[in-house]
Amino acid sequence: MAKTTKTVFVCNECGCESAKWMGKCPACNSWNTFVEQKIDKITENGVKKLKTRNEPKLLNSYKGQDVSRTSTGFGELDRVLGGGLVKGSLILLGGEPGIGKSTLILELCDKIKGEGKVLYVSGEESAEQIKLRADRLKIHNDDILFLGETDIGVINEQIEEITPKLVIIDSIQTMYSDELSSAARKCKPSKRNNSSDYENM
Ligand SMILES: [Zn+2]
Structure with a gap:
Protein backbone atom coordinates (compact mmCIF):
# COMPACT_ATOMS: atom_id res chain seq x y z
CA MET A 1 0.00 0.00 0.00
CA ALA A 2 1.25 3.43 -0.85
CA LYS A 3 0.91 6.47 1.27
CA THR A 4 0.10 9.70 -0.53
CA THR A 5 -0.22 13.09 0.99
CA LYS A 6 -3.14 15.28 0.13
CA THR A 7 -3.25 18.97 0.86
CA VAL A 8 -6.45 20.59 1.99
CA PHE A 9 -7.25 23.98 3.41
CA VAL A 10 -9.33 24.08 6.54
CA CYS A 11 -11.09 27.05 8.15
CA ASN A 12 -9.75 27.66 11.63
CA GLU A 13 -13.12 28.90 12.79
CA CYS A 14 -15.67 26.42 11.52
CA GLY A 15 -13.68 23.51 10.07
CA CYS A 16 -14.92 24.08 6.51
CA GLU A 17 -12.64 22.29 3.99
CA SER A 18 -11.52 23.49 0.61
CA ALA A 19 -9.12 22.22 -2.05
CA LYS A 20 -7.74 25.72 -2.54
CA TRP A 21 -6.89 28.57 -0.18
CA MET A 22 -9.57 31.20 0.27
CA GLY A 23 -9.38 34.62 1.88
CA LYS A 24 -12.94 34.47 3.12
CA CYS A 25 -14.63 31.35 4.42
CA PRO A 26 -17.85 30.69 2.46
CA ALA A 27 -19.34 28.86 5.44
CA CYS A 28 -18.78 31.24 8.33
CA ASN A 29 -17.66 34.41 6.48
CA SER A 30 -14.45 34.72 8.53
CA TRP A 31 -11.44 36.30 6.91
CA ASN A 32 -7.96 34.74 6.65
CA THR A 33 -8.90 31.68 8.65
CA PHE A 34 -7.87 29.07 6.06
CA VAL A 35 -4.80 27.06 7.00
CA GLU A 36 -3.06 24.36 5.03
CA GLN A 37 -3.30 20.80 6.29
CA LYS A 38 -1.62 17.72 4.94
CA ILE A 39 -3.54 14.49 5.19
CA ASP A 40 -1.95 11.09 4.61
CA LYS A 41 -4.12 8.87 2.48
CA ILE A 42 -3.54 5.17 2.27
CA THR A 43 -3.94 4.06 -1.33
CA GLU A 44 -3.52 0.82 -3.21
CA ASN A 45 -2.40 1.16 -6.85
CA GLY A 46 -3.38 4.79 -6.66
CA VAL A 47 -6.98 3.91 -5.77
CA LYS A 48 -8.31 4.96 -2.40
CA LYS A 49 -9.19 1.85 -0.43
CA LEU A 50 -12.80 1.66 0.50
CA LYS A 51 -13.81 0.42 3.91
CA THR A 52 -16.55 -2.19 4.30
CA ARG A 53 -19.81 -0.59 3.45
CA ASN A 54 -22.27 0.23 6.18
CA GLU A 55 -25.88 -0.32 5.16
CA PRO A 56 -28.82 1.67 6.50
CA LYS A 57 -31.35 -0.26 8.55
CA LEU A 58 -34.87 0.54 9.68
CA LEU A 59 -34.74 2.65 12.80
CA ASN A 60 -37.69 0.64 14.07
CA SER A 61 -35.56 -2.52 13.99
CA TYR A 62 -33.41 -1.15 16.83
CA LYS A 63 -34.21 -1.32 20.50
CA GLY A 64 -34.01 1.99 22.32
CA GLN A 65 -31.42 2.02 25.10
CA ASP A 66 -30.25 4.81 27.31
CA VAL A 67 -26.52 5.13 27.95
CA SER A 68 -25.17 4.75 31.45
CA ARG A 69 -23.87 7.95 33.00
CA THR A 70 -21.38 8.72 35.73
CA SER A 71 -22.32 11.55 38.02
CA THR A 72 -19.80 14.39 38.10
CA GLY A 73 -20.70 15.09 41.70
CA PHE A 74 -22.05 18.49 40.66
CA GLY A 75 -25.83 18.58 40.28
CA GLU A 76 -25.73 21.53 37.95
CA LEU A 77 -23.01 20.04 35.74
CA ASP A 78 -24.84 16.70 35.58
CA ARG A 79 -27.93 18.54 34.42
CA VAL A 80 -26.03 20.35 31.65
CA LEU A 81 -24.52 17.03 30.53
CA GLY A 82 -27.92 15.40 30.39
CA GLY A 83 -27.45 13.37 33.56
CA GLY A 84 -23.69 12.87 33.85
CA LEU A 85 -20.62 11.75 31.93
CA VAL A 86 -21.08 9.14 29.20
CA LYS A 87 -18.32 6.61 28.67
CA GLY A 88 -16.41 7.29 25.45
CA SER A 89 -17.81 10.77 25.07
CA LEU A 90 -15.94 13.98 24.48
CA ILE A 91 -17.00 17.21 26.14
ZN1 LIG B 1 -15.32 29.06 8.32
Whole structure:
Protein backbone atom coordinates (compact mmCIF):
# COMPACT_ATOMS: atom_id res chain seq x y z
CA MET A 1 0.00 0.00 0.00
CA ALA A 2 1.25 3.43 -0.85
CA LYS A 3 0.91 6.47 1.27
CA THR A 4 0.10 9.70 -0.53
CA THR A 5 -0.22 13.09 0.99
CA LYS A 6 -3.14 15.28 0.13
CA THR A 7 -3.25 18.97 0.86
CA VAL A 8 -6.45 20.59 1.99
CA PHE A 9 -7.25 23.98 3.41
CA VAL A 10 -9.33 24.08 6.54
CA CYS A 11 -11.09 27.05 8.15
CA ASN A 12 -9.75 27.66 11.63
CA GLU A 13 -13.12 28.90 12.79
CA CYS A 14 -15.67 26.42 11.52
CA GLY A 15 -13.68 23.51 10.07
CA CYS A 16 -14.92 24.08 6.51
CA GLU A 17 -12.64 22.29 3.99
CA SER A 18 -11.52 23.49 0.61
CA ALA A 19 -9.12 22.22 -2.05
CA LYS A 20 -7.74 25.72 -2.54
CA TRP A 21 -6.89 28.57 -0.18
CA MET A 22 -9.57 31.20 0.27
CA GLY A 23 -9.38 34.62 1.88
CA LYS A 24 -12.94 34.47 3.12
CA CYS A 25 -14.63 31.35 4.42
CA PRO A 26 -17.85 30.69 2.46
CA ALA A 27 -19.34 28.86 5.44
CA CYS A 28 -18.78 31.24 8.33
CA ASN A 29 -17.66 34.41 6.48
CA SER A 30 -14.45 34.72 8.53
CA TRP A 31 -11.44 36.30 6.91
CA ASN A 32 -7.96 34.74 6.65
CA THR A 33 -8.90 31.68 8.65
CA PHE A 34 -7.87 29.07 6.06
CA VAL A 35 -4.80 27.06 7.00
CA GLU A 36 -3.06 24.36 5.03
CA GLN A 37 -3.30 20.80 6.29
CA LYS A 38 -1.62 17.72 4.94
CA ILE A 39 -3.54 14.49 5.19
CA ASP A 40 -1.95 11.09 4.61
CA LYS A 41 -4.12 8.87 2.48
CA ILE A 42 -3.54 5.17 2.27
CA THR A 43 -3.94 4.06 -1.33
CA GLU A 44 -3.52 0.82 -3.21
CA ASN A 45 -2.40 1.16 -6.85
CA GLY A 46 -3.38 4.79 -6.66
CA VAL A 47 -6.98 3.91 -5.77
CA LYS A 48 -8.31 4.96 -2.40
CA LYS A 49 -9.19 1.85 -0.43
CA LEU A 50 -12.80 1.66 0.50
CA LYS A 51 -13.81 0.42 3.91
CA THR A 52 -16.55 -2.19 4.30
CA ARG A 53 -19.81 -0.59 3.45
CA ASN A 54 -22.27 0.23 6.18
CA GLU A 55 -25.88 -0.32 5.16
CA PRO A 56 -28.82 1.67 6.50
CA LYS A 57 -31.35 -0.26 8.55
CA LEU A 58 -34.87 0.54 9.68
CA LEU A 59 -34.74 2.65 12.80
CA ASN A 60 -37.69 0.64 14.07
CA SER A 61 -35.56 -2.52 13.99
CA TYR A 62 -33.41 -1.15 16.83
CA LYS A 63 -34.21 -1.32 20.50
CA GLY A 64 -34.01 1.99 22.32
CA GLN A 65 -31.42 2.02 25.10
CA ASP A 66 -30.25 4.81 27.31
CA VAL A 67 -26.52 5.13 27.95
CA SER A 68 -25.17 4.75 31.45
CA ARG A 69 -23.87 7.95 33.00
CA THR A 70 -21.38 8.72 35.73
CA SER A 71 -22.32 11.55 38.02
CA THR A 72 -19.80 14.39 38.10
CA GLY A 73 -20.70 15.09 41.70
CA PHE A 74 -22.05 18.49 40.66
CA GLY A 75 -25.83 18.58 40.28
CA GLU A 76 -25.73 21.53 37.95
CA LEU A 77 -23.01 20.04 35.74
CA ASP A 78 -24.84 16.70 35.58
CA ARG A 79 -27.93 18.54 34.42
CA VAL A 80 -26.03 20.35 31.65
CA LEU A 81 -24.52 17.03 30.53
CA GLY A 82 -27.92 15.40 30.39
CA GLY A 83 -27.45 13.37 33.56
CA GLY A 84 -23.69 12.87 33.85
CA LEU A 85 -20.62 11.75 31.93
CA VAL A 86 -21.08 9.14 29.20
CA LYS A 87 -18.32 6.61 28.67
CA GLY A 88 -16.41 7.29 25.45
CA SER A 89 -17.81 10.77 25.07
CA LEU A 90 -15.94 13.98 24.48
CA ILE A 91 -17.00 17.21 26.14
CA LEU A 92 -15.75 20.61 25.09
CA LEU A 93 -15.77 23.11 27.91
CA GLY A 94 -15.53 26.72 26.79
CA GLY A 95 -15.57 30.03 28.58
CA GLU A 96 -13.70 33.25 29.07
CA PRO A 97 -10.22 33.17 30.65
CA GLY A 98 -10.35 33.27 34.40
CA ILE A 99 -13.95 32.11 34.58
CA GLY A 100 -12.94 28.96 36.48
CA LYS A 101 -12.75 26.19 33.89
CA SER A 102 -9.54 24.68 35.23
CA THR A 103 -10.81 24.92 38.81
CA LEU A 104 -14.09 23.23 37.91
CA ILE A 105 -12.22 20.50 36.06
CA LEU A 106 -9.88 19.85 38.96
CA GLU A 107 -12.82 19.57 41.34
CA LEU A 108 -14.46 17.19 38.88
CA CYS A 109 -11.28 15.05 38.82
CA ASP A 110 -11.53 14.81 42.59
CA LYS A 111 -15.27 14.09 42.72
CA ILE A 112 -15.09 11.07 40.45
CA LYS A 113 -12.32 9.48 42.55
CA GLY A 114 -12.62 5.78 43.15
CA GLU A 115 -13.81 5.38 39.59
CA GLY A 116 -10.29 4.94 38.21
CA LYS A 117 -7.28 6.98 37.19
CA VAL A 118 -7.68 10.50 35.88
CA LEU A 119 -5.10 11.83 33.44
CA TYR A 120 -4.74 15.61 33.54
CA VAL A 121 -2.86 16.82 30.45
CA SER A 122 -1.80 20.44 30.50
CA GLY A 123 -0.33 22.32 27.58
CA GLU A 124 -0.25 25.63 29.41
CA GLU A 125 0.27 25.29 33.12
CA SER A 126 3.02 23.45 34.91
CA ALA A 127 2.50 20.62 37.38
CA GLU A 128 3.46 23.03 40.18
CA GLN A 129 0.77 25.52 39.17
CA ILE A 130 -1.89 22.84 39.07
CA LYS A 131 -0.70 21.38 42.38
CA LEU A 132 -1.00 24.81 43.92
CA ARG A 133 -4.58 25.04 42.69
CA ALA A 134 -5.30 21.54 44.02
CA ASP A 135 -3.86 22.50 47.41
CA ARG A 136 -6.02 25.59 47.48
CA LEU A 137 -9.08 23.41 46.75
CA LYS A 138 -7.87 20.85 49.34
CA ILE A 139 -7.67 18.15 46.70
CA HIS A 140 -5.23 15.42 47.67
CA ASN A 141 -6.14 12.63 45.32
CA ASP A 142 -3.80 9.76 44.41
CA ASP A 143 -5.88 8.91 41.35
CA ILE A 144 -4.94 12.10 39.49
CA LEU A 145 -1.93 11.85 37.17
CA PHE A 146 -0.37 14.93 35.63
CA LEU A 147 1.21 15.10 32.17
CA GLY A 148 2.69 18.32 30.79
CA GLU A 149 2.47 17.63 27.05
CA THR A 150 1.17 19.11 23.80
CA ASP A 151 1.98 16.29 21.36
CA ILE A 152 -1.20 14.29 20.73
CA GLY A 153 0.86 11.24 19.70
CA VAL A 154 2.59 11.12 23.09
CA ILE A 155 -0.69 11.72 24.91
CA ASN A 156 -2.30 8.85 22.98
CA GLU A 157 0.49 6.48 23.97
CA GLN A 158 0.08 7.45 27.62
CA ILE A 159 -3.68 6.98 27.46
CA GLU A 160 -3.22 3.50 26.02
CA GLU A 161 -0.76 2.63 28.76
CA ILE A 162 -2.59 4.13 31.73
CA THR A 163 -6.15 3.49 30.48
CA PRO A 164 -7.57 6.31 32.59
CA LYS A 165 -11.24 6.66 33.37
CA LEU A 166 -11.13 10.33 32.48
CA VAL A 167 -8.71 12.42 30.41
CA ILE A 168 -8.55 16.18 30.74
CA ILE A 169 -6.93 18.23 27.96
CA ASP A 170 -6.24 21.77 29.16
CA SER A 171 -6.50 23.34 26.72
CA ILE A 172 -7.28 21.84 23.32
CA GLN A 173 -5.83 24.68 21.25
CA THR A 174 -2.37 24.13 22.72
CA MET A 175 -2.26 20.59 21.31
CA TYR A 176 -0.68 19.56 18.04
CA SER A 177 -0.36 16.45 15.94
CA ASP A 178 2.50 15.39 13.65
CA GLU A 179 -0.10 14.12 11.20
CA LEU A 180 -1.38 17.62 10.64
CA SER A 181 1.08 20.15 9.32
CA SER A 182 -0.84 23.09 10.75
CA ALA A 183 -0.02 22.81 14.41
CA ALA A 184 -2.11 24.58 17.02
CA ARG A 185 0.78 26.91 17.74
CA LYS A 186 0.98 27.84 14.10
CA CYS A 187 -2.64 28.87 13.67
CA LYS A 188 -2.99 30.58 17.03
CA PRO A 189 -1.83 34.07 15.97
CA SER A 190 -4.23 34.08 13.02
CA LYS A 191 -7.22 33.44 15.29
CA ARG A 192 -9.58 36.32 15.20
CA ASN A 193 -11.28 38.53 17.78
CA ASN A 194 -13.52 36.73 20.26
CA SER A 195 -12.25 33.23 19.58
CA SER A 196 -8.83 34.06 20.96
CA ASP A 197 -10.43 35.17 24.20
CA TYR A 198 -11.71 31.68 24.73
CA GLU A 199 -9.88 28.72 26.07
CA ASN A 200 -11.39 25.40 25.24
CA MET A 201 -11.08 22.36 27.36
ZN1 LIG B 1 -15.32 29.06 8.32
